[in-house]
Amino acid sequence: MDFLFDRTLWIVSLKMGFEIALLSIVIYTVLLFIKGTRAAPILAGAAFIFLISWLISAVLDLAVLGWITAQISTLVAFLAIIIFQPEIRRAFAELGKGRLKSSNQARTKEIIQMINESAHYLAERKIGALIAIERNIGMRFLMESGVQVEADLTKELLCTIFYPNTPLHDGGVVISGDKIKASACFFPLSQDDGIIKSLGSRHRAGVGVTEETDCVCIIVSEETGGISIAYRGRLARGVDEQRLLRHLNNFLLNSSDNKNFSVSDNVERFKKAVTQAEENENEV
Structure with missing residues (x-):
């Protein structure tokens, strides 16, 4: 019984570690890509406003503000597509990039x-x-x-x-x-x-x-x-x-x-x- 419990715990820990590592790589890649572009200050400002709203709603137990913050977070992906259109287009273009025309x-x-x-x-x-x-x-x-x-x-x-x-x-x-x-x-x-x-x-x-x-x-x-x-x-x-x-x-x-x-x-x-x-x- 202890063996099964230890094995299950080991598998769960391994999955959590893999998920954390994968998310870290994705976040790091995104931050590295937008660094120095016009998307960087927009993303930083949006993240700051979202964090402040979440902290205020959690500390003061403001149900309405907490609900609004939760609803807005579900729309972030769609807003990001609109705001960061040039950066996203360039990212997809780089995925399919070719080689230099002159190899000599x-x-x-x-x-x-x-x-x-x-x-x-x-x-x-x-x-x-x-x-x-x-x-x-x-x-x-x-x-x-x-x-x-x-x-x-x-x-x-x-x-x-x-x-x-x-x-x-x-x-x-x-x-x-x-x-x-x-x-x-x-x-x-x-x-x-x-x-x-x-x-x-x-x-x-x-x-x-x-x-x-x-x-x-x-x-x-x-x-x-x-x-x-x-x-x-x-x-x-x-x-x-x-x-x-x-x-x-x-x-x-x-x-x-x-x-x-x-x-x-x-x-x-x-x-x-x-x-x-x-x-x-x-x-x-």
Whole structure:
């Protein structure tokens, strides 16, 4: 009898342990996925309100508030689908993601170099540009909003597309593998309130397209000639030639997520500014 009881207790404990571990993995994955996105503060705010309501109803024995809280909790799943639609769509897209179009590292390096040189050629002349580079998630739905090009990627062609007053200069270019797939594409604008208000629609479109897919987007400002790079809804501004080359290598050659790239850029710019200030002080 004791043996059966011990065995039953062991099985129940094992099942509980498995359920706890499984729930922990699911919760951790969800939190990791929404970290740094616009869904994070919304989820945190909703969880805080729900927790406070539950505590008040439990401590003060407020039956009506407790009933309302319980009823609302059953609708959370449906509300989450509506509120977090972009994040959920991106999650499903990543489940079915494919591989990079170019498996030849030597060719990929050539592509990276051409894109890097093109961006700086345009920046020097203050020609605005919006260049999305496809990674794993397909961008056909964005290509269909523009003009199909299907041409081999070259620096000359890429720069010509964005030259002012040409038919295809307005909108974004989509690069897939070693091909310019489409131009004059409409990219969705980011609704993230954390983006600096002074940034125009080109930068918002650059960030927005990286919220919908896992692409890398290069933005060249026609006002300042500054280069920015966006990935997963994050934006790094004031990127110089070497830094842009490094990011492109990480994203396209090494297939790295490099999620903290905007932070590392800010640190590097800060160090550079400090070094420059020290040099100026020594000269004085």
